[in-house]
Structures are given as C-alpha cells and as structure tokens.
Amino acid sequence: MTSHEAGAAPPxxxxxxxxxxxxxxxxxxxxxxxxxxxxxxxRTVCVALKRFAAEGTVVRSEADMVIAFLDHDLPLHHEDEDEDLFPAVRRRALPEDDLGSVLARLSEDHRLSDVMVHAIVDVLGSGPDNDRVTLDRPARDIMLAYANSEHRHLAMENGIVMAIARIRLKPSDLKAISEAMKRRRGVDA
Ligand SMILES: [Fe+2]
Ligand SMILES: [Fe+2]
Incomplete structure (x- = not known):
C-alpha cells in the first residue's frame, strides 16, 4: 500500500x-x-465469498485479502456511515424522505453482520501456514448468508441513502464528512 491508497490490496x-x-x-x-x-x-468481496462457498476451498492469498478487508476496511466504512454519513442525511432529510426507519435498519445490519464477519474471518484465518483453506458446510453456509444479506444492504444504501444524500447534503456537510473520514484513516486534511 502506498501513502496515496487505502485498503486491503497492496498493489x-x-x-x-x-x-x-x-x-x-x-x-x-x-x-x-x-x-x-x-x-x-x-460487492466484489461478496462475489468472492460466494465463489469460495461454491468451490469449498480458498487459496491462502485470497483468504488473507478478504480477512484484511473484513478486519480493517469494513469497520472503517461502518463508522463512516454510522457516525458521519447517516447523521448528516438524517439532519438534512425532509419528512417525506421517510428515512428514519431505513437508517436505523442499516445501522442495525452493521451490528448484526459483525457476528457473521467474525466467523468468516476465523474460518479464513485457520491454518495460516497452509496453501489453502478448506471450508466445511457451516462455513460455506455462513459465507452465502453474509453475501446475500450484504447485497440487500448495499442495494438499500445505494438506492435510497446515497440517492438522497446526493440531493440533500450541503457542501459543508460533505466537507465535514470528508474531514472525519480522513481523521479516521490518519490522513492529513
Ligand atoms: Fe452500511
Ligand atoms: Fe455502506
């Protein structure tokens, strides 16, 4: 990873x-x-998890990449949303946007998905010196369940929250969100 890139993928x-x-x-x-x-x-991670579940085996390099994403990038993203994006959208939304229950549901999804994410990370991290991770039926099922619930979650966020955020958020809101995201990642503003 260079100083100009964030995320789990060392180029x-x-x-x-x-x-x-x-x-x-x-x-x-x-x-x-x-x-x-x-x-x-x-979405890319969910597609990979579905592939892992179908094949029943994961090469070490891909397992490590997904672990890094789920352990590091995903919690940052949930904080971006729960602490900055959603509160800003909640403040600027109009009553007819009817977003209260949607935002509450999405934050609850973050909390509930933690259990599945931890289970997936544990499975993929097993046998760290082996070239491959072999997945038993319960592990494959939890990967499929997480991928399916995450696809629904992303559809709601992109189709509802992001669409309304584009319309309602002011430049000052976007600046505040950007600054908080930089602080969270240790990036100079
Ligand atoms: Fe989310
Ligand atoms: Fe999101």
Missing amino acids: GSPGTAALIEAIPLALIDTPLDYILADHFRQ
Whole structure:
C-alpha cells in the first residue's frame, strides 16, 4: 500500500491484486464517491465469498485479502456511515424522505453482520501456514448468508441513502464528512 491508497490490496501482491482494489485516498475529498467505491469493493468481496462457498476451498492469498478487508476496511466504512454519513442525511432529510426507519435498519445490519464477519474471518484465518483453506458446510453456509444479506444492504444504501444524500447534503456537510473520514484513516486534511 502506498501513502496515496487505502485498503486491503497492496498493489502488486501476487495473486491478490485483482480481488480487492485499493481506493485512492484523494477520493475522500468527494466522500460520497469514496463510499460508493467502498460499496463496489464490498460487492466484489461478496462475489468472492460466494465463489469460495461454491468451490469449498480458498487459496491462502485470497483468504488473507478478504480477512484484511473484513478486519480493517469494513469497520472503517461502518463508522463512516454510522457516525458521519447517516447523521448528516438524517439532519438534512425532509419528512417525506421517510428515512428514519431505513437508517436505523442499516445501522442495525452493521451490528448484526459483525457476528457473521467474525466467523468468516476465523474460518479464513485457520491454518495460516497452509496453501489453502478448506471450508466445511457451516462455513460455506455462513459465507452465502453474509453475501446475500450484504447485497440487500448495499442495494438499500445505494438506492435510497446515497440517492438522497446526493440531493440533500450541503457542501459543508460533505466537507465535514470528508474531514472525519480522513481523521479516521490518519490522513492529513
Ligand atoms: Fe455502506
Ligand atoms: Fe452500511
């Protein structure tokens, strides 16, 4: 990872670069674009988890890449949303946007998905010196369940929250979100 990129993908890492791309940190200056790019990466991870579940085995390099994303990038993204994006959207939304229950549901999804994420990280981290991780049926099922619930979550965020954020948030809101995201990642403003 260079100082200009964030994320789980060290460029050039053998066998891993194509799985999860790093996001240029400069994109945080337009925070909604950064969050959308993170959603794209989450979809990529879900597609990979479905493939792992179908094949029943994961090469070590891909397992490590997904662990790094789920352990590091995903919690940062949840904090971006729960602490900055959602409160800003909640403040600026109009009553007819009817967003209260949607935002509460999405934050609850973050909390509930932690259990599945930890289970997936544990499975993928087993036998760290082996070339491959072999997945038993329960591990495959939890990967599928997480991927399916995350696809629904992303559809709600992109289709509802991000669409309303684009319309309602002011430049000052976006600047505050961007600054908080930089602080969270230890990036100079
Ligand atoms: Fe999100
Ligand atoms: Fe989310």
